[in-house]
Amino acid sequence: MSQTLGSTIERARDRDREEGPCAQQVVELLWEDGWLEVCPVDRLTPGRGVAVLLPDGRQAALFLLRSGELYAVGNRDPFSGAWVMSRGITGSRGTGPDAVPTVASPMYKQAFDLRSGACLDEPLTPEGEPAGLGSYRVRAVLARQEVSA
Known part of the structure; x- marks a missing residue:
């Protein structure tokens, strides 16, 4: 799932003007029974991914595209x-509004749809298993930092 950061950034700027710069954007991933905070948005580099360790020991790959x-x-x-x-x-397949955001594996270069995790090149692995990554819902939200005096 995707969310564009432009409107969230604008809301953060408005809130900073009203309440001071204590608000920061964080990325949250939907996990089992609620949203899990994974990292501050400013730690992400557009066009690159980061690995996120999940509570059950698995990993997610989190991407911030250049489009936001x-x-x-x-x-x-x-x-x-x-x-x-x-x-x-990261890249895309197709053009215009039908373009599919993708990530290509650094190993064998298969492309995967970032929206669903589906492999766009091969439906099955050589072992006959489904060739998907799975996907997670993510969002950027404003988080309040507590400051003690």
């Missing part, structure tokens, strides 16, 4: 078994 959209998919490459998808190359 956030995506999270599983970090394990189903073809190699390596936990490397966060190091993949």
Whole structure:
């Protein structure tokens, strides 16, 4: 799932003008029974991914695209078994409003849809398993920092 940061950034600036610069944007990932805070937005580099360790020990690959959209998919490459998808190359398939945001595996270069985690090149791994990454809902929200005096 994706969310564009532009409107969230604008709301953060408005809030800072009203309440001071104690608000910061954080990325949250929907996990089991609620939203899990994973990192501050300013730690993300547009066009690159980061690995996120989840409470059950699995990993997600979190991406901030240059367009400002956030995506999270599983970090394990189903073809190699390596936990490397966060190091993949982001791009798209198609053009215009039908373009599909993608990440290419750094191992064997299969492209995956960042919206769903589906592999766009091969439906199955060589072992006959489904070749998807899975996906997570993510959002950027304003978080309040507590300051003690």
